[in-house]
Amino acid sequence: MSVAEIIVDVPTMQTNRPFEYLIPDSLTEVVVPGMRVEVPFGRGKRKIQGFVMKVKDNSDFQGKLKPISRVIDLKPVLSDEMLKLSYWLADRTYSFQISCLQTMLPSVMRAKYKEFVIPIAEDDEVRSLLNDKPDLEITNQMSDETIRLINKLRKNNKIDIQYVVENQALQIKRQAVTTDLNIIQLHEAKSKLRANAKAQIKLLDFLCNHLEELPIEFSDLQGNYGISRAVIKTAEKNQLVKIIEVTKFRKPVGITPEQTNKLALTDEQKVAVDQISNAIDQEDSKTFLVEGVTGSGKTEVYLQTIEKALKKNKTALMLVPEISLTPQMVNRVVGRFGDQVAVLHSGLSSGERYDEWTRIENKDVKVVVGARSAVFAPLDNIGLIIIDEEHEASYKQDDNPRYHARDVALWRANLNKAPVVLGSATPSLESRARAQKGVYQLIRMKKRINDQALPHVHIVDMRDDENAAVKGDFSPALQESLQTTLDRHEQAIILLNRRGYSSFMMCRECGFVLKCPNCDVSLTYHKDLSKMKCHYCGHEEPVPNFCPNCHSKKIGFYGTGTQNIEQQLNDLYPNAKVLRMDVDTTRRKGDHAKILKQFGQHKADILLGTQMIAKGLDFPDVTLVGVINADTTLSLADYRASERTFQLLTQVSGRAGRAQKAGHVIIQTFNPDHYAIKDAAKQDYEKFFKQEMYLRHQSNYTPYYFTTLISVANQDEGKTLKQSYWLKKQLQTALSKDAILLGPSPTMISRKQNKYYYQIIVKYKHEPKLHQKLLEILNETQTDTKNGFTIAIDNEPQHID
Ligand SMILES: Nc1ncnc2c1ncn2[C@@H]1O[C@H](COP(=O)(O)OP(=O)(O)OP(=O)(O)O)[C@@H](O)[C@H]1O
Numbered sequence: 001m002s003v004a005e006i007i008v009d010v011p012t013m014q015t016n017r018p019f020e021y022l023i024p025d026s027l028t029e030v031v032v033p034g035m036r037v038e039v040p041f042g043r044g045k046r047k048i049q050g051f052v053m054k055v056k057d058n059s060d061f062q063g064k065l066k067p068i069s070r071v072i073d074l075k076p077v078l079s080d081e082m083l084k085l086s087y088w089l090a091d092r093t094y095s096f097q098i099s100c101l102q103t104m105l106p107s108v109m110r111a112k113y114k115e116f117v118i119p120i121a122e123d124d125e126v127r128s129l130l131n132d133k134p135d136l137e138i139t140n141q142m143s144d145e146t147i148r149l150i151n152k153l154r155k156n157n158k159i160d161i162q163y164v165v166e167n168q169a170l171q172i173k174r175q176a177v178t179t180d181l182n183i184i185q186l187h188e189a190k191s192k193l194r195a196n197a198k199a200q201i202k203l204l205d206f207l208c209n210h211l212e213e214l215p216i217e218f219s220d221l222q223g224n225y226g227i228s229r230a231v232i233k234t235a236e237k238n239q240l241v242k243i244i245e246v247t248k249f250r251k252p253v254g255i256t257p258e259q260t261n262k263l264a265l266t267d268e269q270k271v272a273v274d275q276i277s278n279a280i281d282q283e284d285s286k287t288f289l290v291e292g293v294t295g296s297g298k299t300e301v302y303l304q305t306i307e308k309a310l311k312k313n314k315t316a317l318m319l320v321p322e323i324s325l326t327p328q329m330v331n332r333v334v335g336r337f338g339d340q341v342a343v344l345h346s347g348l349s350s351g352e353r354y355d356e357w358t359r360i361e362n363k364d365v366k367v368v369v370g371a372r373s374a375v376f377a378p379l380d381n382i383g384l385i386i387i388d389e390e391h392e393a394s395y396k397q398d399d400n401p402r403y404h405a406r407d408v409a410l411w412r413a414n415l416n417k418a419p420v421v422l423g424s425a426t427p428s429l430e431s432r433a434r435a436q437k438g439v440y441q442l443i444r445m446k447k448r449i450n451d452q453a454l455p456h457v458h459i460v461d462m463r464d465d466e467n468a469a470v471k472g473d474f475s476p477a478l479q480e481s482l483q484t485t486l487d488r489h490e491q492a493i494i495l496l497n498r499r500g501y502s503s504f505m506m507c508r509e510c511g512f513v514l515k516c517p518n519c520d521v522s523l524t525y526h527k528d529l530s531k532m533k534c535h536y537c538g539h540e541e542p543v544p545n546f547c548p549n550c551h552s553k554k555i556g557f558y559g560t561g562t563q564n565i566e567q568q569l570n571d572l573y574p575n576a577k578v579l580r581m582d583v584d585t586t587r588r589k590g591d592h593a594k595i596l597k598q599f600g601q602h603k604a605d606i607l608l609g610t611q612m613i614a615k616g617l618d619f620p621d622v623t624l625v626g627v628i629n630a631d632t633t634l635s636l637a638d639y640r641a642s643e644r645t646f647q648l649l650t651q652v653s654g655r656a657g658r659a660q661k662a663g664h665v666i667i668q669t670f671n672p673d674h675y676a677i678k679d680a681a682k683q684d685y686e687k688f689f690k691q692e693m694y695l696r697h698q699s700n701y702t703p704y705y706f707t708t709l710i711s712v713a714n715q716d717e718g719k720t721l722k723q724s725y726w727l728k729k730q731l732q733t734a735l736s737k738d739a740i741l742l743g744p745s746p747t748m749i750s751r752k753q754n755k756y757y758y759q760i761i762v763k764y765k766h767e768p769k770l771h772q773k774l775l776e777i778l779n780e781t782q783t784d785t786k787n788g789f790t791i792a793i794d795n796e797p798q799h800i801d
């Protein structure tokens with residue numbers, strides 16, 4: 001007898017452990033760990049997906065084991081390494097193991113179920129429900145009446161509901177057009193068409209010219225040849241073409257890498273490459289922190305150490321923050337290693353992602369570049385892991401499982417005996433502190449390439465009379481610098497620090513602010529839709545003409561958006577070409593890359609944007625960087641506010657003067673004396689680090705204390721509060737007197753999608769009982785789902801709001 005231990009796809013506390021299933025004789029030796037299978041679960045015929053964790057010869061279970069119904073995969077989709085990782089990840093992030101297993105796979109491989117009605121009794125009602133067909137799929141389009149009928153028939157044992165697991169990944173097919181007609185028949189068909197059937201004629205002409213390339217995908221026909229779906233459908237009806245499904249490897253778009261060659265290293269780069277190469281050679285899983293100023297050439301260090309790993313017949317994993325935001329980086333890696341690279345990022349369609357995943361899984365590639373979730377890439381025999389811009393908050397996932405890619409990378413590196421390289425001009429305080437203690441090895445690169453000086457930064461005090469008097473958002477100093485830059489035919493980058501700065505509506509008569517009815521946030525104006533929108537729940541409504549509160553007409557926009565700044569730039573410099581990069585102009589795939597390409601080709605003079613333009617960009621003609629409002633991130637109610645502000649300002653300043661020409665930066669602020677702004681102006685990370693460490697020490701925060709954030713949500717505010725206090729009491733029983741408990745307090749946005757949110761923060765140094773207690777709390781609160789509480793535990797949160 002062989003038995004499999006399986007984690008089933010039922011994300012509840014009770015099912016958060018392996019269940020045993022019998023492996024039927026027909027499947028012995030087929031079922032192996034890491035494979036997905038379909039198993040019966042609970043009463044009735046319900047079938048669900050599960051992951052095989054272990055296969056063994058016998059079971060201690062007294063009752064009768066149910067058999068596995070079928071296998072979903074023909075070979076394991078998760079390696080032993082990944083299965084092992086899932087235990088650690090679930091424990092560390094307080095999440096269900098099933099969520100962890102699923103997080104490691106491309107989303108298309110996550111289970112989808114179809115439900116079918118199966119008749120089990122002869123009955124008129126059943127027959128009419130099924131319309132004389134053998135079964136009926138239950139969809140969410142069914143009327144309530146039908147659902148009620150189904151329920152009734154089920155209660156009377158006349159029908160049964162069966163669940164079928166659908167493997168989406170295998171079903172990624174695309175619609176394509178082909179034809180059975182030969183060229184002569186096509187011409188004949190064309191001659192029979194009426195002259196005004198222009199679209200049909202165009203389609204037939206196309207077919208005649210591309211017969212050899214058939215079948216051709218719908219999207220291709222639409223996108224590249226302007227032939228619409230309707231035209232194809234008509235042709236199908238007239239039996240001119242056939243519509244079929246094709247499976248294809250999709251090639252991610254937007255990447256046009258130019259071949260790059262190895263550069264001769266500077267002295268600082270050489271030191272870094274040597275030390276890291278050594279660790280690769282020795283299979284030493286140590287962590288390096290490369291603290292290199294902006295433009296010091298960290299990328300070349302990454303590329304040459306990756307090459308080292310490949311030479312040793314190993315693979316390399318490189319994480320970057322949201323790749324679609326840094327096409328330059330992807331181009332550099334693909335340019336160096338060509339076909340050996342797979343790219344994983346959220347800009348890919350789920351199909352493209354799956355294809356890239358398959359290439360890695362098939363061992364067709366040796367290097368993986370990707371954003372956060374690429375840390376789970378099915379690479380084997382990893383020799384090096386790199387995390388660029390390691391300070392980025394986006395490496396932490398906001399939803400369950402709330403993992404930090406850095407932690408996962410360290411875990412995998414340890415198992416693979418590979419070094420980790422964390423790179424940044426502005427390392428996170430945690431990482432820099434670890435380097436201080438010798439946990440990580442610090443490598444500093446203090447000079448820019450070509451010995452180019454760091455840009456000269458000028459702080460403009462917006463409280464000054466002269467600056468306060470200007471009408472728009474541009475101080476005289478910034479206006480002048482922009483003019484000089486334009487006169488010299490150089491380029492400028494203007495940063496609008498976005499947080500809390502979008503356009504909302506306020507009444508200047510009574511102070512009323514237009515808010516979302518479901519969430520406790522103001523609605524944001526979207527010019528292109530001419531609507532007010534909620535960024536949390538998507539609620540939208542028309543722009544009001546008068547105040548809903550006092551009926552005054554003095555309701556108007558407040559705050560400045562990028563569109564507004566763009567208008568001001570156009571008014572100030574009518575001859576300059578401005579490119580705007582924000583959420584609105586980068587909605588579609590490839591928009592990002594397009595804007596950056598245009599700017600790189602100097603088709604525009606000014607690149608205006610939000611945080612997304614602050615990092616990684618490397619354009620030689622950019623000599624001026626202007627920051628409109630340095631303070632917005634500073635005013636966040638988060639203990640990381642100073643750190644975030646320093647990072648943002650240092651990074652964006654670093655975009656100026658990276659090649660031959662010297663760079664200038666103008667930072668407009670209402671807090672010119674704040675250390676985060678002053679240190680950023682000097683690009684002095686070390687000074688900032690010391691000051692910020694001192695303050696964190698004073699206020700008992702990371703990296704001196706560990707932090708865990710527990711949030712409670714419910715539709716009823718009273719219940720939420722009560723539950724929060726109960727939780728706090730529970731925690732107190734497990735904590736020593738050295739731990740600090742804050743809250744419960746409402747989160748900054750205390751209501752989202754009609755739920756109230758309260759949070760408790762635990763700060764601690766050493767609390768051996770805390771972990772167990774938190775698991776117990778989860779257990780107790782989640783078993784009782786009827787109350788509708790959502791409890792989330794965030795280990796080392798990136799944002800506290
Ligand atoms: N050894 C070298 N010789 C000549 N040019 C180099 C060398 N190393 C890097 N460069 C060039 O210097 C520029 C800056 O390098 P890179 O973009 O890697 O900086 P960085 O350290 O990543 O900076 P940032 O943190 O601002 O992104 C690039 O254009 C790169 O091609």
Ligand SMILES: [Zn+2]
Nearest residue numbers: 507510547550
């Ligand atoms: Zn009003």
Ligand SMILES: [Zn+2]
Nearest residue numbers: 516519534537
């Ligand atoms: Zn809302």
